[in-house]
Amino acid sequence: MPATLYDKLWDEHLVQTEDTNESLIYIDRHYLHEVTSPQAFEGLRHKNLRPWRLDANVATPDHNVPTDRGDAFNAELIKDQVAKIQVVELDKNCNNFGIHQFDITSNKQGIVHVMGPELGYTLPGMTIVCGDSHTSTHGAFGCLAMGIGTSEVEHVLATQCLKITKLRNMQINFNGSLQKGVTSKDIVLHLIKLIGTAGGTGHAIEFSGSYIKSASMESRMTICNMAIEAGAKVGLVEVDATTLDYVKKHSNLSDSIFSQACEYWETLKSDSDANFDQTINIDVSKIKPQVTWGTSPEMTIDFDAEIPSQEDVDESNHENLLLAKAYMGLDGSKSLQDLSFDKIFIGSCTNSRIEDLRDAASAIEGKKISKDITEAIVVPGSGMVKAQAEDEGLDKIFIEAGFLWRDPGCSMCLGMNPDQLKPYERCASTSNRNFEGRQGNLGRTHLMSPLMAALTAINGRITDPS
Amino acid sequence: MSNSIITGIVATFDRDNIDTDQIIPTEYLKSIKKFGFGDFLFDGWRYLDEGRLDMTADDRSKNNDFILNKEPYTNAKILLTRDNFGCGSSREHAVWALRDFGFKSVIASSFGDIFYNNCFKNSVLPIKLSKEQINHLFEVSNFAPVSFEIDLLKKELKYKDDSSYMFDVKDSLLDRIINNLDDVDMTLKHKKHIQAFEQKRRNQRPWLFDYSN
Numbered sequence A: 001m002p003a004t005l006y007d008k009l010w011d012e013h014l015v016q017t018e019d020t021n022e023s024l025i026y027i028d029r030h031y032l033h034e035v036t037s038p039q040a041f042e043g044l045r046h047k048n049l050r051p052w053r054l055d056a057n058v059a060t061p062d063h064n065v066p067t068d069r070g071d072a073f074n075a076e077l078i079k080d081q082v083a084k085i086q087v088v089e090l091d092k093n094c095n096n097f098g099i100h101q102f103d104i105t106s107n108k109q110g111i112v113h114v115m116g117p118e119l120g121y122t123l124p125g126m127t128i129v130c131g132d133s134h135t136s137t138h139g140a141f142g143c144l145a146m147g148i149g150t151s152e153v154e155h156v157l158a159t160q161c162l163k164i165t166k167l168r169n170m171q172i173n174f175n176g177s178l179q180k181g182v183t184s185k186d187i188v189l190h191l192i193k194l195i196g197t198a199g200g201t202g203h204a205i206e207f208s209g210s211y212i213k214s215a216s217m218e219s220r221m222t223i224c225n226m227a228i229e230a231g232a233k234v235g236l237v238e239v240d241a242t243t244l245d246y247v248k249k250h251s252n253l254s255d256s257i258f259s260q261a262c263e264y265w266e267t268l269k270s271d272s273d274a275n276f277d278q279t280i281n282i283d284v285s286k287i288k289p290q291v292t293w294g295t296s297p298e299m300t301i302d303f304d305a306e307i308p309s310q311e312d313v314d315e316s317n318h319e320n321l322l323l324a325k326a327y328m329g330l331d332g333s334k335s336l337q338d339l340s341f342d343k344i345f346i347g348s349c350t351n352s353r354i355e356d357l358r359d360a361a362s363a364i365e366g367k368k369i370s371k372d373i374t375e376a377i378v379v380p381g382s383g384m385v386k387a388q389a390e391d392e393g394l395d396k397i398f399i400e401a402g403f404l405w406r407d408p409g410c411s412m413c414l415g416m417n418p419d420q421l422k423p424y425e426r427c428a429s430t431s432n433r434n435f436e437g438r439q440g441n442l443g444r445t446h447l448m449s450p451l452m453a454a455l456t457a458i459n460g461r462i463t464d465p466s
Numbered sequence B: 001m002s003n004s005i006i007t008g009i010v011a012t013f014d015r016d017n018i019d020t021d022q023i024i025p026t027e028y029l030k031s032i033k034k035f036g037f038g039d040f041l042f043d044g045w046r047y048l049d050e051g052r053l054d055m056t057a058d059d060r061s062k063n064n065d066f067i068l069n070k071e072p073y074t075n076a077k078i079l080l081t082r083d084n085f086g087c088g089s090s091r092e093h094a095v096w097a098l099r100d101f102g103f104k105s106v107i108a109s110s111f112g113d114i115f116y117n118n119c120f121k122n123s124v125l126p127i128k129l130s131k132e133q134i135n136h137l138f139e140v141s142n143f144a145p146v147s148f149e150i151d152l153l154k155k156e157l158k159y160k161d162d163s164s165y166m167f168d169v170k171d172s173l174l175d176r177i178i179n180n181l182d183d184v185d186m187t188l189k190h191k192k193h194i195q196a197f198e199q200k201r202r203n204q205r206p207w208l209f210d211y212s213n
Ligand code: SF4
Pocket: A062, A063, A111, A112, A113, A132, A134, A348, A349, A350, A409, A410, A413, A414, A431, A432
């Protein structure tokens, strides 16, 4: 029977299927962070259990760490007492149970989805889970990777398995090449606009087509990262030479093991006659830079298009539209280019990799940020990205333009650490969610690519990148 | 203990795409406990001031227009909403907050996948109905407070004395709520199986084991 990549990964990891339709799937890699793990460790203690397999787990704090730490920082120095408790609790749990952690003092610490692949903990063909919905990121390596809840974190710790039902298969073909100023972020935002935030619900989405084939691992990760914003728990890209190159560079597997693994990894693609429940073809050469105007990632438009009004949506959506417009403070604005911005955030597991920082830096070199911008921050996704960027002198470009150059963490992607929007502040953000209050109570988020965010910093407004 | 019937007041949220950030904002994710989130449910809509983890509902300035601040909805057990409820982040805190407030069931036309799964681990029953059925339920509950009765064994939602909808949900998931089953205990019954699988994997795919960098 011809099989999709998802089917193959599923079969490879199937421990057993119960008569109830649920299956036990073996988990190869489990990432942990400070926010969704404490209750899971508590559960283990309560049941008097130890983790099933220590070397499958890797932990790091990312969500609520401050990003202006500087050198010689440690968990005790976190000012927010509640955040400190979580970071210290992760230290304690990792020490007690013997789990490998890149803690807040490590120069490799970072957003778990940025850190994992670059340290070689994400390898093709793995099943990967984490108590975080953006685990879909790792699907870029031909992995079956998905976010799980805290009860499942406990379950994976205790049993090395996950009890799940199989998803359906969806294929998105991105064909063509990108216009100038368009990036992988625009492609995925465009997709979410097209199919909606529930468009992929119940599906694993495999991204393919000539654009994906030509895309870097960083770009593939950005796209798989936001599969969850299209409703899909799982995003996938087949393994090819680009994948193997990246893995060769980033893992420390011996040559003999690596070539043994490659034999298997090269089989990680959908059969040419595999059956998908749904296929969508998109010509990426027609896509313009995308920016969100509302409070859901599907509320996306071309950067120069008119903000939708009631006439543009069906009646059942009027209420959603009005609520979003009111929240975003768009009364009277016809286009995104009418809006003036207060803050700029370049970072998050979607767009804080080296390629993203290069893109943003290229747009601001030798320029200064607009006087209207009260704060512009760049937050590299990990210690490795930060070091690499500093090697390339990107930090200087940002700092000279007026940006703050920070330490790795989730930062302003979510209002859980000191980097937050104040009420009504408008932010150009490279993150993945523009939900109400996501970046801080009553803050207004516009999602876009690093390039667009950098240009918005310079001009104070959305600008044509071409 | 068997939990096969859910009855109670229905609170309505006439909105699509209510995400887990709305159900419980990130601020409260800093707790390391598994209980005590009820006061923070729908925080941004329920209160006028900004809350903190160490505050309770009594310390806060309430938005009196918000449904869960009005009688009898302060006692609501069932939430009726529209499309794609619980989309967004994987935080199980969203379900813990619904559970701690007192909700036993959420009825919607669709759910975020991770949220849907999390519900069953915490004895909250998510019920999927068609958009037409949801429309009808909104008509039934819009004018005056109503109660529904949900029979988990029959998979039946009674919304008036003589009217009901059947709903579909996997038996294995439903079982967890009815019989209070614990997943870890259930899986560990297959310990031998998992060990054998793992051993085979260790031989076939050695690069997956004992890696560090
Ligand atoms: S950067 Fe944002 S989306 Fe990514 S893991 Fe952190 S909080 Fe979640």
